[in-house]
Amino acid sequence: MFMRGILSAAIAIAACSSSAHASAASKNLVESDFDSYVADEPVWEQVAVEHKDWKRTRGFKFAEVDCLAQGGLCEDHDIVSYPTTMLYYKGKVVTKYTKKRTLEKLTEFVEDMGSEYINVPEGVSLKEVGDVKTNALGLVVNLDNESFYRRTAFGPWLVEYYAPWCGHCQALAPIYDELATQLKGKVNVAKVDCTRNEDICRKQKVPGYPTIKLHQFNSEIEYNKHRTLEHMTQFALGAVVPSVKPMDSNDLENIKHQNDVSFVYIHDSKTNPEITSLIDTQSQVFYDQISLYESSDAALASELSVSSPGLVALKNNRLYKYEGSLTDDQAVRKWIVETRDPLVITLTPENTGRILSKRGWTALGLFDPSKPATVNARHELIETAYKYYETISERSPLDGQPLRFVILDASLWENYVRGAFNLEMSQLPVVVVINSREEIFYPYGLNGHNVPVEEEALLNYFTHIESGILVPKSMLSTVQKTFRFVQKQTRPVVKFATERPMMALFIATAFLLAIMRRFAPEAPQEGEAKKKEGEEGGKDIKQD
Helix, strand or coil: CCCCCCCCCECCCCCCCCHHHHHHHCEECCHHHHHHHHHCCCEEECCCCCCCCHHHHCCCEEEECCCCCCHHHHHHCCCCCCCCCEEEECCEEEEECCCCCCHHHHHHHHHHHHHHCCCCCCCCCHHHHCCCCCCCCCCEEEECCCCHHHHHCCCCEEEEEECCCCHHHHHHHHHHHHHHHHCCCCCEEEEEECCCCHHHHHHCCCCCCCEEEEEECCEEEEECCCCCHHHHHHHHHHHCCCCCEECCHHHHHHHHHHCCEEEEEECCCCCCHHHHHHHHHHHHHCCCCCEEEEECCHHHHHHCCCCCCEEEEEECCEEEECCCCCCCHHHHHHHHHHHCCCCEEECCCCCHHHHHCCCCCEEEEEECCCCCHHHHHHHHHHHHHHHHHHCHHHCCCHHHCCCEEEEEEHHHCHHHHHHHHCCCHHHCCEEEEEECCCCEEECCCCCCCCCCCCHHHHHHHHHHHHCCCCCCEECCCHHHHHHHHHHHHHHHHHHHHHHCHHHHHHHHHHHHHHHHHHHCCCCCCHHHHHHHHHHHHHHHHHHC
8 A cells, every 4th residue: 555645754665565564563643743752762664564563672663644634744844745754863854765765775774774773672682673784874973871872782883982172083073974984884983972971981981082992792992093094994893803813833932922911712623612702702802902812723732731622821921721611701701801911011102102101110121022132031021020029028119119011122112212221222132120200210230231131130120229229310311301491491381371372472572572672772862863963964064
């Protein structure tokens, strides 16, 4: 049965096999109940028979209006042709359907819109809702306190937490819009205005603006790399697929040295597929945070002393076994969180600033990976770290905080190593204790030379520092110190000029005029001027 005038928040059903079914799925509206029906939730004009359960499971209402019987209502909503298909959300028109009125196109439209404006009622399980399309429209969705938790239950979601006044957020906006288009059908893209949704941003522990996080599997990963379209696309697409890498016994030594911490999942042909699926999920939850490998190599299982299925962590010259159930998602996730942080961290371009800028002191290993001595030096520093923490109760840590232990690939930071520590690459490997905030470090041991990268020598070096025997040195050159001093002295002036530009301009102008008056030549008095004119005139006559 063909409908006549259609006005709804779904699809105008052009043809339907049973009018009784259509009536059951789509409510006839009159002028008196139109506003109340569409005001709270989206109303879809839908292929009523196929989607009549959406009202209960997804919070959508489907409706139709006979414009012959409800002419005033159609006039109020500017309906000028029939059938007209409209989508309403919270009482406002979202979009008008303009494509062909075929069953296929109408269904596609409804399912796209249904994914963008889903509103699951309380008491309905996600399983009942069924599959929901991901980023069906390729647009950035604005989430708020009402929609955030309801929508992000259907992951994955890349969410930007921002403030309207934030300059970096404003610069990111066009790139972020383009990103949503790039990720259409793959990853949902959203924004949360933290000035209007403080509760969400507080719970998400947003440290600053913009902060970008990927939400999926009831967890989130913060994005900390370059905010370019290429990098963000790569991150989002990489995080929504399993990233477990294959390995065998021949790869073991390389993996031990390449990563601070590596997780290895051992399985065989009899392993429950549910366990493998769970491990794949963990690789997404901890994407870009851990290195996760899988292997069915019996020789590797024997070398790691683990039976199949099993999960182990290779961390700082040690092996840690997971002892719980591999079908318990929460238990596996908790163990990974507890195990993933290394005792000695290798610095990368992404984490260097964050780690070295922390308050306190750091034992910094300056290593050149191309040198054979680096392998042993790395091992010695890690073992020194273990011994240091074993004896921490007997020590008097600087500023009351234990040392952090990190390794820096000096070949990537050669200028920094040379400028801050006056070291050449030929002198490496070297370990120095530094305080990046105060820009000071302890360059030498008691003998006035670099400390050998050996456990006993390093522990004695730490003890001498803690006892005050050694004296720290500045990481700044004389030129840098002068610049910092000038910068510190002028900072209040710059702040004043920024906060009160008009007053600063007035003061600067007055100061400039005073300088000009001070150094301008004095004008001769009237008598002196006339006398001078006479003398000059007399000279002229005499010369003639």
